Each structure stands twice: as C-alpha cells, then as structure tokens.
Amino acid sequence: MTPAARTQAAIELLDSIVAAAEQGGAAADTLIARYFAARRYAGSKDRRAVRELVYAAIRALGERPASGRAALVTIARQDAALAATFDGSAHGPAPIADEPAAAPGVLPRWLAERLAASGLDPAEQAALVERAPLDVRVNPLRGELPVIEGAAPIAGLPDARRLPAGTDLAPYAGLVEAQDAGSQAVTLAAGAAPGMTVLDLCAGAGGKSLALAAAMANQGRIIASDVDRARLARLAPRAERAAARIIEPLLLDGGREAAALAGVRADIVFVDAPCSGSGTWRRNPEARWRLTPERLERYAAMQRHVLALGAPAVRPGGALVFVTCSLLDAEGADQVELFLADHPGWSAEPLALPFGRARGRGVRLTPAHDGTDGFFVARLRAPC
Template structure:
C-alpha cells in the first residue's frame, strides 16, 4: 500500500468506527480485524501503519468526529507528512480543501467535568488514553515459566508485564491476559480454600479463574452472568487452567432470584457493568459511545446487582463491589447509598498491593498505579 492508500484505509476504518460508536456496533479492534480479513493484499507493515493512524486519531479526539476524514484531518493539521498523503491519487484521499478538522480534546466535555468532580485531575485524565501495557496472570502450575522480557509486578506473584507485541496466543493454557489492576482488585475478595464464592457478573470468567487459583482449587465458585455468549467462554478456559471448582449459571433477567435461590455465599464478588472509563487505554473509542442517558441506565443496573448480591450472601459474609470506572456516580456514591440503605453493614479497607483510599473503598488509576482504573469496596454483612 502507498502512504496515501494507508491514509484512505484509516479514513474508511474511522468512518466505520464512528458509525459503530453512534449506533452501538462492534468495537474498533473488531472492525479493524474484519477490515483486513477482507484485504489480504495488505502486508503486516501496512496493517500496523493503518492501525497506528486509526488509534492516534481516536486518542486525539475527545468528542466523536463527524466522519473519518475529519478525524484524520485533525492529525494532518500538525503532521505535514500525513497532510501530503491527501494527494488525490487513485487509492488516496482527496486533497485537503477549505474544510474543518475535528476538534481535539481528551474526552467529551460533559465527561471531563464529571471526572474532575470525581477527583480525576487533568494529568489523570490524560493518562486514561495512554497506551496500556500487556499484563498476564500465570497459571499456578506455570509459576516458573520463562517469559523473555517479562517483568514481575509487585504484590502479584503470578502477574507479569510482557513486552508489547508478545504473541500471547503461543502461551495459551499457561497464562491469562489480565490487567494487573484486575488481578489486584480480585484480592479484595479475600477468598481462601473451602469457601463458597459467587461471581455475580462473571462475563468470560477472568476473575473466577483468578479466584480459583487463590483458593487453591478447593471450594466452590458459582459464576453467573446474563450474557450467554460471554459466559460460555468460561468453561473451556477453566478446563485449560484446571479450575474444576467453577460452575456456571446463566441468569435469566426475568427470574434472577430463582437462579440464585439457596446460595449462601461466604463472598459475593460483583464486577458490575459500568461505563468502563478506567479501560479507555484499551478501548479509547468508548469515550465516543458513552452518553448521560446510558450512564444513568448503568447506575440503575449497578444498584440492582448490589441488591441481588446482598441477598445471596450468608450472615457475616463479604460483598466485594468493583467497577472499572473512575466516576464516583458508579463507585463511591453507589457504595455510600448502599450502606445508608442497609443498617448494620460496614465497609472494610480492601487488602490490595496498590491503590489509594477513596471514600469507603480503594481507587486504582493508570497514572498512579500503571493499571486500568478501578474502584473497589469490601462490605461486611451483619451477623
């Protein structure tokens, strides 16, 4: 591909990403993979160059642009070499005319304001769209696995930070790709051998697998979720990891209480559906998807799953509430409201290897902890 053709490919992809962000379609990574699967002529250097252009544009634009061309024009405004590729060639974009590039910024203005009100200053906000590192969690039987260039992560014996571009597919069955922050907040459960643990919003089961390792594969983990496709990925992952104590239950939104009936868990872990503001380093286009109305719906869902989790906990048990969000409305405020509505419950400081105290819980941020952003609280039920 010529430089101009690469620029046009980036524009085409950004067009699709903008539409997906507006209409709730596939994530940018998925769209990029599909695009190149249909264009086998593009070599690895072409794919890498186009991908870098796409993500550079996404990270630079806080507000969703009108289209892909406006997004690339914003980059070209400060990059003469990129501007020169708008040359009108056969496979390249039309020359730059009197047209406005998309406005640059960190995040949508309304989100910048809410993040600031939640104590996330400008430097912390900037770090939310830096590139994320590649972290993995070793399976317990692979603790001595030699990984070239891997760095240990303090406080997480099975965590490693790998060099960018490491082929993790070649390590299947020996490691799980999991951000160090996600590994750390799982420790808040305090799970030990013999416990019954309910992973209420398990998804594909990353935290269930980590819990099984913490429990020495002794006890019972009930992993539930309303998303059949995501939950179905847990069983094969558990088999590879030797996590035989995990059972899965699909939650029917119309009869959740029936599915959870009879569970008296020692620990309920709730990795609640949230805005994902703490994961924007990995999915920067997610800033373009979030709206005040969607945030309100997520907050209502979080309140619902907190109530479900509390009902499935035995007296004196611990409820661990986690969101990969840095908005207080989804974290600290939710926990404050829960405690106010449940007399006798109390917050306990989670035992984590890093993070800072924030209201009744602990907050991890990319700038301070070099992890994804999280809020986690550990709540003790009355006996």
C-alpha cells in the same frame, strides 16, 4: 499499500468506527479485524501502520468526529508527513482544503466535568487514553512457570508479569491469562481462600473466576453466573485449559435472577459490575465516544440492581465485594453509600491492596497513579 492508501484505509475504518459509536455497533478492534479479513492483499506492515493511524486519531479526539476524514485532517494539520499523503492519488484521499476538522482533546466536556467532580485532575484524565501495557497472570494451578522473553515482575502481585507489547500469548494458553495488573489487584480484595464458597455474580467470560480459583488452590466452590449466554459459554474451555476445576457456570434468566440465586449462601459474593468502562479507555479509547449521561445513569441503575441481588446471597458475616472498571463516582463511591443506606447493619471494611488510593468507602486505582487500568473496589461486610 502506499502511504496514501494507508491513510485512505484509516479514513474508511474511522468512518465505520464513528458510525458504530453513534449506533452502538461493534468495537474498533472488531471492525479493524473485519476490514482486513476482506482485504488479504494488505501485509502485516500495512495492517500495523493503518491500525496505529486509526488509534492515534481516536486518542487525539475527545469528541466523536463527524467523519473519518475530519478525524485524520485534524492530526494531519500537526503532522506534515501525514498531510503529504492527502495527495489525490488513485488510492489515496483528496488533498486537504479549507475544510472543517474535528476538535482535539481528551474527553467530551460533560465527561471531563464529571471526572473532575470525581477527583481526577487534567493529568489524570489525559492518562486515560494513553497506551496500555500487556499484563498477564501466571496460572499456578497448571504447576508450570512459563519462561516468556522480556517478562517483568509487578511489585505486590507475585503471579503478575508485564510483557513487551505485541507478545504472542497463544503458545502459553492455560499457563497465563491476559489480565491487567489492576484487575489482579482488585481481585485480591475478595480475600478468597481454600474451602470457601464464592459467587461471581457478573462473571462474563470468567477472567476473575479463574483468578479466584487460583487463590483458592482449587479447593471450595465458585459459582460463576451471568445473564449473557455467549460470554459465559467462553468460561468452560478457559477453565479447562487453566485446570480450574471448582468453577460452576450458572446462566441467569434476566428478570428472574433472584429466584435462581435463592438457595445460594456464599462466603463471598464478588460483583464485577457492568459499567461505563472509563477505566479501560486506554484499551478501548473509542468507548468514550459512546458514553452519554443517559447511558451512565442506566449503568448506575444496573449496578444498584446487581448489588441488591447479591446481598441476600451473602451468608451472615460474609462479604460482598463491589468492583467496577470505572473512575466515575456515580459508578463507584456513590454506589457504596447508597447500598449502605439501604442495608442497615452492613459496613465497609478497610482494604490493603498493592495499588490504589482511598476513595469514599473503597479504593480507586488510576492509570496515572498506579500504571494500571482504572478500578474502584469496596469490600462490604454483612451483619452476623
């Protein structure tokens, strides 16, 4: 592909990403993969160059642009080499004229205001869309310690390694799990130990269930539940590769979750709650184009529902661990205050984690301060 053709491909991809963000469609990574699956003529260098151009535009624009062309025109006006590719050639975009561009920035105004109210200054906000590192958790259950070129330890997390960008993890399936250092750190808040019963209430594909199984040395019981059949179905093969033998998947019927959990009494109920994902925008920067005040309120309501479901499953004196990959207080510190107000006798416990700073009754990790994805975590103790 010529440089102009690469720019045109990026415009086409951005058009589909903008439309998906507006309509709740597939994520950017999925759309990029589909695009090149239908264009086998594009070589690896072409795919990499187009992908980098697409994500450069996404990271540069806080507000959803009107079109892919408007997005690239915006950054081309600051980049002479990119502007030169708007040459009107057979496979390239038309020359840049006196046309509207998108407004550069980190976040939509309303989100910037909400994050500022949640204690994140402009530097913290800017870090939300920087490139994320590649972190993995070495799996002690396999009894093998893989040697991966360029792997660096992460202080405070004995099983964590930070790898060079682009490292192929396929040869290490089961030996390591891709998991951000922040995600590993907040899992420590569970305090899971051998012999315990743990309910992973929003298990998804089971990344934290696998980490909990390792912390428990495969002794005890982990009930990994979720209402999403497709995501939960991915857990069993992952657990088999990781030699995690104590995980029991439990598919919940939406609206009837309480009945399915009525007989569960766990030492720990781990709630990795559905949220806006603002802490993971380094990996999915177009997600900030999708979020609206109305969607944020729906996430907050969903979290209140999940916490209310989890509380009865905690044995007397046990713990409810609440985690979100969000940096908005509406999905973190505020939820803990609401829960404690509604559940007399419960208390928030102090946490000592390798990363993070106190926020409300919990701990918050941020990309700028901790070099991890953003998380909020709180550990809530049930009355005896």
